[in-house]
Amino acid sequence: MPLFQKPRPPEIKDSRAARLIALTTSGRPQWTPRDYAALASEGFAKNPVVYRCVRMIAEAAAATPLIVFHDGQRALDHPLQKLLRKPNPEQGGPDLMEAFFGNLQTAGNAYLEAGGDSETPEELYALRPDRMTLVPGPRGWPLAYDYQAGGRTVRIARDADGWLPVLHLKLFNPTSDHYGLSPLEAAAFAIDVHNASSAWNKALLDNSARPSGALVYSNREAGDRLSEEQFERLKAELAGAHSGASNAGRPLLLEGGLDWRAMSLSPAEMDFTNGKHAAAREIALAFGVPPQLLGVPGDATYANYREANAAFWRHTVAPLVERAARAMTAWLEVKFPGVRIAPDLDAVPAFSAERDALWARLDAASFLTLEERRRMAGLEG
Structure with missing residues (x-):
């Protein structure tokens, strides 16, 4: 052994995908097998009902404490309990689980990666579902996962004992063996209707004073035609004094044989408002959030807000957290023998x-x- 051998640098625990995140500066992520970017943009980012539904479910589920039992006894000082309380240097337990449940509601898939240098996991990370690709084995079961970012790919494979350091939780999808079905996809048509209604409302606001009809000129002496000068003057007057939000409701002054004839249907005739509320209720239905909690009128399923909130926790949040706890138990019990993770529903005020x-x-x-x-x-x- 050389006398002046250079010491090895200390090993640092980290996510194997973390180094790729820092290199990601541009480029559109590719979603397999669907266009996740479009769903996230048109659904979550541009639709307030979807945004609120995802936030409500993710925050409520993350606020439910996870407790660890070892050999049937609650273990407050167990290493796994400490790991759930502080999963990585950047996040606390609720922050990690909020990202985990948010990914599940947005993409239908959620991933946790276990990191560390020892035999047992020392850190947990939530990975973006649009960057994950499942690598099936000969029998169709997951063999590894590829994480793509910044034009590079990291493969997260099974260890020597056959344990896969990635937990993949997915919502039921009858058409795919490997990927879940997002509530965004089930509510896609309702989201389009709701977004179109908002776009219509915005356009109506921007052009509220621009006539939605025709100005008819009647003057037999002039041959029922405006001169070029009169036509240009009328166009300039309409554009300058009767268009835009600042001129909303300003009356038209008609002279010289001009007559106004409306040619479009009013929002009431198109049932505009009711259609938008119906779309909002369909979106809430896909996510399992009572419309009453979102302030959507016209829904009297529950007698009051308290009943709606209790139904939300009982039928949406509790099953989701219990399912995640069971999945985490099955995933981590190999590394932490004799443990069981369960949600502490007694700590939930609802x-x-x-x-x-x-x-x-x-x-x-x-x-x-x-x-x-x-x-x-x-x-x-």
């Missing part, structure tokens, strides 16, 4: 009324032992 009713029933059941009551209440150990 379920307080249900929990109070359950505890009251258990307290009245005198024929049950204390251990049986704790087990039925979901308290283990």
Whole structure:
């Protein structure tokens, strides 16, 4: 061994995809097998209903605490619990899970990558779904994942024990074996209608005082025709004094045989407002968000806001978080034997009324032992 051997630089834990993110400066990401960029642009970025639905679901799901059980006992100091609390140097647990659930709602696919140099994962990262490509094995099961960014590709493959350091959670898709179906795709037509309605409203505002009809000139002595000078003067007057938002509602002064004849349908005749609200309700339906929580009028499914909020948590958020917890348990129990991840629904204020009713029933059941009551209440150990 040489006496003056140069020391090796210290190893730094990091995501294998992180180095590509810093090199990404331009270029449109390619989505397989659908155009994710168009869905994200037209749906999430340009539609307030979709934006609010995704944010509500992602924030609510991320706000639900994840707890770790080891051999049936709650383990507050378990390394996996610490990992979920602080998954990487840049994010806390709720921040990571918000990105994870947001990707799932936007793309129908969500990915977590485990990083670190030891045998057990030391860091977790949420990877962008539009940059991920599944590499199937001979039997169709995932063999590896390719992460593309900045014109480069990193393959994240299975380790020596056959464990894949990528968790892929996807929504059910009847036409694909490897990729999930996004709620954005199911609501695509409703999103187009809602966006078109907003574009119509914007155009109506910009051109509100421009006549949506015809000016008819009647003068038999002039042959029912305007002279070139009169025509140009009329055009200039309409463009300067009767177009644009600042001139909205300004009346037309007709003279010299001019008569106004409307030629377009009014928004009321086109049922403009009701159509836009119907599209908003369809979008909310695809995401599982009660329209009442979005302020969309015309929906009386729930008697009040509190019932709608409880239904949102019970039928949308809770199943989503429980599914993610089960997937994370199946993924990480290989590295952390004997563990189970579960959502702490008792910490969610929306379920307080249900929990109070359950505890009251258990307290009245005198024929049950204390251990049986704790087990039925979901308290283990």
